[in-house]
Amino acid sequence: MPELIALKDPHRESRVYSARTVIAIAIVLGLLTVVFSRYYSLQVTEYESYKTQSERNRVQLQPLPPKRGLIYDRNGVLLADNRPSYILSVVRERVADLDTTLAELAALVPISEGDLENFQKKLQRRRPYEAVPLRFRLTEQERARLAVNRYRLPGVVVDAQLLRHYPYGELFSHALGYVGRINEREAFELDESDYRGTFHVGKVGVEKFYEDILHGEVGYQNVESNAHGRVLRVLERFAPVPGVDLTLHLDIRIQRAAIEALGDRRGAVVAIDPRTGGVLALVSTPGFDTNLFVNGISTADYSALRDSLDVPLFNRAIQGQYPPGSTVKPMMGMAGLESGLVTPETSVPDPGWYKLPGDSRRYRDWILRIRGTGHAPRVALKMAIAESCDVYFYDLARRLTIDRMHDYMQPYGFGQRTGVDTTNERPGVLPSTRWKREAMAQAWYPGETLSAGIGQGYMLATPMQLAVATSVMASKGQRKVPRLLKAIDGEPVAAPLLEPLIANDSNWASVYDGMREVVHGERGTAKKLAKGIQYEMGGKTGTAQVIGIAQNAVYNEDEVAERHRHHGLFIAFAPLEAPTIAVAIIVENGGGSSAASPIARKVIDTWLLGDAS
Amino acid sequence: MGDYVRQMPHQGSQDLARPPSAATRFHIDIPLLVLLLILTAYGLFVLYSASGQDMGAVIRQGRYFLVAYVIMICGAQISLQRYMRWAPWLYLLGVGTLLAVMFFGVGAKGAQRWLSIGGFRFQPSEIMKLVVPMAVAWYLAERTLPPRFVFVIVSLGLVGLPAALILQQPDLGTALLIAASGLFVLFMAGIGWRYMFGAALLAVASAWPAWMFVLKDYQKQRILTMLDPESDKLGAGWNIIQSKTAIGSGGWQGKGWLQGTQSRLDFLPESHTDFIIAVLAEEHGLRGVLLLVSLYLLILLRGFWIGLRAQSSYGRMMAGSLTLTFFVYVFVNMGMVAGLLPVVGVPLPLVSAGGTSIVTLMAGFGILMAVSTEKRMVSQ
Known part of the structure; x- marks a missing residue:
């Protein structure tokens, strides 16, 4: 600082001030230009995009969820219905403190942890001002409590939505499947725009298979709404x-x-009309009430179903893969006749067991344990089917060889999914040398051919496959993809046809003869069914081993724990001369076919004779 | 004084010839008054729409204007010498009340800014917007200009103390405005360029520590939001996205008075207070913005003109500082609403609803008028 005594110099001050004013004005003009050019760029350069955005703000596209299609049985009985249900939702943007609001809501209506979890997930994916559902199916009282407290709960919305209801929940649990709330994975897979406003989607069964057409198409309305989401007027709909x-x-x-x-036994029943391929019954027990799933099943209910030893969620009719046992014998018989290896008159000696050439092992017939001998000195096809003679089919299987057996059995639908119009079907196993090589990387042993010949060993079939095979048998080779769907909006839908199985008419007649004898013959394995019967039925019994029984050991039902008892199977079709129904039945751990065959009689009686039976 | 007479424009010499007009007698600067009247009228017009056609809000605002005009005219009657004499005492009183706020203040929205006396609430920091430049100008007016180093340091102290007190309330916006109003005095006093470069360097260097230690989370969030409003569409970014949409959708023409959908349908937050320019831009278009900016520019130029013609260095410095502070309001508000600056609570001067800023601003114009008429009185 040079000066010690500073003197005020008004002229210098004034000059400096003027200079500073010029600089200040320059800065002011410069910055105002910056600001103004910003407004220019927003209002002129980017006008179009902001205009669009403002319009989008003002006008909102509101989804109008479609009504889900109803499901009827063939008699017009309503199986899946929509009922109005009240939903509690929250508009996040209108709630100041979400946690407080949720706590207050929880004090008014019960809100489960699952509800909260779902809510939080949906909250992440919502659009601005979209109502996010928190609780479904409010009771009358809950609605009243919410209505009273509404004034202090801004952003809380209660509105009605149609919700799936199954009037016969347990009766059709495995036949229909159910809808449930859309989960995260589904939300990702579903077309987002199609499911705006829809909270539910078909999860399994018919509900899932026909989801596309059951759901319908979402509608929209253009509404002018304010920032709080309140609709001021509908512009377009x-x-x-x-x-x-x-x-x-x-x-x-x-x-x-x-x-x-x-009853309370575990099992499955599938009935098909061989003329149409229509599935008349699809039952798996135990079932469960499908309504539980519509709104998110409680954890307790779900673990009860999941952890039950009886696996009620398991659809035995299409997912259960069982050794078909002797129920394959009619098809095996057809194979023998068609291949020319046997005629109806061809007979084999039956000592009650069978031996492969050059092998000491005895393959026993089931009759051996009961009578100590075979069915008869010599057994031909009719008796072999009627009395379920194992020895006859051991011999036939050996002569046919496993790969030809595979080729003859395949047209009946074994070893592949039938393609029935529901979900989670499993394919079963129709063994062949190639199958064993691929699946187990092992060579085929001759003894295994014998087991396969009586439906044991590697062979596995679902009750649906057995019903389809029975239907092919009943329609003399007509092959159709089984269908649950009969008509869409009243328009009949035909089952897709497959290439028919061409076989000699007299061969069908011979096998029918054997199957008739099973029920109506004096020594038929299901002769008890004939009592009081008003029509002719063709059938075949079967037994599937649950645990392997050692050579020479004697199987005693009473001594084996209930869950280790044999599965009882039965297939049947009727009336014999012009079949209209083919059924396959399995009773898990039923002990034997006698547990299954009476069910077939009841089912067929109901179909042919009506409720009067 | 002869120099001044010669420098005066044509109209000025006419004044001399005639007996003093009513305007001169009542220390009124007519061009400034007319500009302010046009601006406030336009402001009320916009407010009617921005408040959702709430006549009550317009009347309330009109009442504030009435009070503010009275204060302005009263303020204009007080001589500059008196302002200068009062400055140190007002300053001490101001700092005292700020300290009182610190200990006995009333809070609102997490900040302690208000002092309540006998049921009447007022915000001492608001008064400091006038008192701080008055005090700095008082201090420097007595000394040689451009100010020497020691004077600069003392001036900075005069500015820094109240600014720091307000900063901890916390009220960053007001603290910055007050600091600016004091620093503008220094600038107009002719402070050396090296100080300004030094200050600029210091500001840049302190950016990082300020970010780390001084700025609160919500303040940082505002800066981040300004840089990228899309990052938080429903939260902090909402205001900026909606205000930009409102402005942009106005175009050149505007949607028409009362036709702005962004504000009418509540998309625009704070539409009648800090964000009112967005309503104006939406409804009156760029034309309306141009009109507003022109009015502001004319007021600013008039302010600078008054400063240039001021008699005393005190008057000069006050005029310069008040004018520049007014400009800061305009710039910060218009900039933040358009997404150029972070959102701070600065109203659009004389347009945004709210009495406090109107009264302070108009009191400032009262001082400006006192400056403008001081010379004439002396000239006669």
Whole structure:
């Protein structure tokens, strides 16, 4: 600082001030230009995009969820219905403190942890001002409590939505499947725009298989709404297209008869009309109430179902793979006749056991344990089917060889999914040398051919496959993809046809003869069914071993724990001269076929004679 | 004084010839008054729409204007010498009340800014917007200009103390405005360029520590939001996205008075207070913005003009500082609403609803008028 005595110099001050004013004005002009050019760029350069955005703000596209299609049985009985249900939702943007609001809501209506979890997940994916559902199916009282407290709960919305209801929940649990709330994975897979406003989707069964047409098309309305989401007026409306109504081949009478006949036993019943391929009954017991799943099943209910030893969630009819046992013998018989290896008159000696050439092992016939001898000195096809002679089929299987057996059995639908219109079907196993090489990397042993010949060993079939095979048998080679769906909105839908199985008519007649004898013959394995019967039925019994029984050991039902007892199987079709129904039945741990065959009688009686039976 | 007479424009010499007009007698600067009247009228017009056609809000605002105009005219009657004499005492009183706020203040929204006396609440920091430049100008007016190093340091102290007290309330926006109003005095006093470069360097260097230690989370969030509003569409970014949409969708023409959908349908937050320019831009278009900016520019130029013609260095410095502070309001508000600056609570001067800023600003214009008429009185 040079000066010690500073003197005020007004002229210098004034000059400096003027200079500073010029600089200040320059800065002011410069910055105002910056600000103004910003407004220019927003209002002129980017005008179009902001105009669009403002319009999008003002006008909102609101989804109008479609009504889900109804499902009827063949008699017009409503199996899946929509009922109005009240939903509690929260608009996040209108709630100041979400945690407080949720706590207050929890004090008014019960909210489970699952509800909260679902809510939080949906909250992440919502669009601005979209109502996120928190609790479904409010009771009358809960609605009243919410209505009273509404004034202090801004952003809380209660509105009605149609919700799936199954009037016969347990009766059709495995036949229909169910809808449930859309989960995270599904939300990712589903077309987002199609499911705006829809909270539920088909999870399994018919509900899932026909999801596309049951769901319908979402509608929209253009509404002018304010920032709080309040709709001020509707500008435009595109109505939703409701889902189609489905009529199924299922018959509630047969379904009920089958479930009643099964009682508290575990098992499955599939009935098919061989003329149409329509599935008349699809039963797996135990079932469960599908309504539980519609709104998110409680953890307790779910673990009870999941952890039950009886696996009620398991659809035995299409997922259960069982050794078909002797129920394959009619098809085996056809194979023998068609291949020319046997004629109806060809007979084999039956000492009650069978030996492969050059092998000391005895392959026993089931009769040996009961009579100590074979069915008869010599057994031909008719008796072999009627009395379920193992020795006859051991011999036939050996002569046929496993790969030809595979080729003859395949047209009946074994070893591949039948393609029935529901979900989670499993393919079973129809063994062959190639199959064993690929699946187990092992060579085929001759002894295994004998087991396969009586439906044991590697062979596995679902009750659905057995029903389809029986249906092919009943329609003399007509092959159809089994269908649950009978009509869409009243328009009949035909089952897809497959290449028919061409076989000699007299061969069918010979096998029918044997199957008739099973029920109507004096020594038939299901001769008890003939009592009081008003029609002719063809059938075949079967038994599937649950645990392997050692050579020479004697199987005693009483001594074996219930869950280790044999599965009882039975296939049948009727009336014999012009079959209209083919059934396959399995009773898990039923002990033997006698547990299954009476169920077939009840089912067929109901179908042919009506409820009067 | 002869120099001044010669420098005066044509109109000025006419004034001399005539007996003093009513305007001169009542220390009114007519061009400034007219500009302010046009601006406030336009402001009320916009407010009617921005408040959702709430006549009550317009009347309330009109009442504030009435009070503010009275204060302005009263303020204009007080001589500059008196302002200068009061400055140190007002400053001490101001700092005292700020300290009182610190200990006995009333809070609102997490900040302690208000002092309540006999049921009347007022915000001492608001008064400091005038008192701080008055005090700095008082201090420097007595000394040789451009100010020497020691004077600069003392001036910075005068600015820094109240600014720091307000910063801890916390009220960053007001603290910055007050600091600016004091620093503008230094700038107009002719402070050396090296100080300014030094300050600029210091500001840049302190950016990192300020970010780390001084700025609160919500303040950082505002800066981040300004840089990328899309990052938080429903939260902090919402305001900026909606205000930009409102401005942009106005185009050149505007949607028409009362036709702005962004504000009418509540998309625009704070539409009648800090974000009112967005309503104006939406409804009156860029034309309306141009009109507003022109009005502001004319007021600013008038302010600078008054400063240039001021008689005393005190008057000069006050005029310069008040004008520049007014500009800061305009710049910060228009900039933040358009997404150029982070959102701080600075109203659009004389347009945004709210009495406090109106009264302070108009009191400032009262001082400006006192400056403008001081010379004339002396000239006669």
